[in-house]
Amino acid sequence: MMIVFANSKGGVGKSTLAVHCAAWLYDRGFKTALLDADKQRSSSVWMCEVEPQVTVRTANTAEECAVSAQELLRSHDFVIGDAPGGLEDLSRTLLILSDLAIFPISPSILDVRSVLTATDVLRYAQTIRNGLPEGRLVLNKMKTRGRISTQLRDEAPKLGLKVAHNVIRSLEIFCDAPQQGTVVTRLRHKASRAADELNALFNELLGDHLEKYSQTTGGKELHG
Numbered sequence: 001m002m003i004v005f006a007n008s009k010g011g012v013g014k015s016t017l018a019v020h021c022a023a024w025l026y027d028r029g030f031k032t033a034l035l036d037a038d039k040q041r042s043s044s045v046w047m048c049e050v051e052p053q054v055t056v057r058t059a060n061t062a063e064e065c066a067v068s069a070q071e072l073l074r075s076h077d078f079v080i081g082d083a084p085g086g087l088e089d090l091s092r093t094l095l096i097l098s099d100l101a102i103f104p105i106s107p108s109i110l111d112v113r114s115v116l117t118a119t120d121v122l123r124y125a126q127t128i129r130n131g132l133p134e135g136r137l138v139l140n141k142m143k144t145r146g147r148i149s150t151q152l153r154d155e156a157p158k159l160g161l162k163v164a165h166n167v168i169r170s171l172e173i174f175c176d177a178p179q180q181g182t183v184v185t186r187l188r189h190k191a192s193r194a195a196d197e198l199n200a201l202f203n204e205l206l207g208d209h210l211e212k213y214s215q216t217t218g219g220k221e222l223h224g
């Protein structure tokens with residue numbers, strides 16, 4: 001199964017959530033790969049530090065993306081695509097190839113506007129793929145009492161994309177984890193709030209898919 005993290009905006013948490021998603025799946029025993037299509041290479045470098053057993057590939061062009069994704073899908077349960085900021089060729093290719101498209105946004109009016117473009121590109125991919133990928137908006141960097149965060153929570157369901165019920169708050173540990181070459185879900189005691197939020201989010205987004213996999217593979221062992 002291919003999952004892509006995309007958005008026309010940079011800085012919304014695509015790479016952060018992509019690396020956490022790949023590590024989360026690997027830690028549940030799934031054969032996982034990360035395809036980094038952003039020239040900044042944030043997620044591929046970070047992923048190699050977090051877990052060398054997760055296969056990491058990079059892509060510079062839409063063609064490379066398509067070839068790598070298809071090759072990785074043949075030998076992995078999950079391929080996580082980290083798209084660049086913008087919804088041009090590379091992102092569109094990842095979207096067309098994926099089964100689940102996750103669009104993180106943070107509480108800013110600029111991010112909210114970017115969702116409208118994302119929705120258009122998602123519909124384009126769904127027309128080509130006969131309904132896939134499934135799209136989800138994920139509210140990231142949320143502030144518990146922030147005015148814009150509250151507004152975003154209320155308004156997000158009107159943006160034309162299904163909104164994940166579980167949100168991720170703005171927590172410093174998300175900046176600390178890459179500095180330590182790890183993910184917050186592996187910093188169990190120090191980062192339990194962030195880890196709880198990620199567990200809730202990924203269970204919500206991927207729970208049904210995991211079940212499908214454990215049915216076909218007969219269940220897998222939990223790493224670590």
Ligand SMILES: Nc1ncnc2c1ncn2[C@@H]1O[C@H](COP(=O)(O)OP(=O)(O)O)[C@@H](O)[C@H]1O
Binds near residue numbers: 011012014085142175
């Ligand atoms: N929930 C969060 N709380 C605090 N900081 C976050 C959170 N998610 C991401 N960040 C930080 O925001 C910045 C941009 O995140 P990144 O994942 O690189 O975004 P993108 O890939 O969309 O450009 C990084 O410094 C990252 O550590």
Ligand SMILES: [Mg+2]
Binds near residue numbers: 016084
């Ligand atoms: Mg990124």
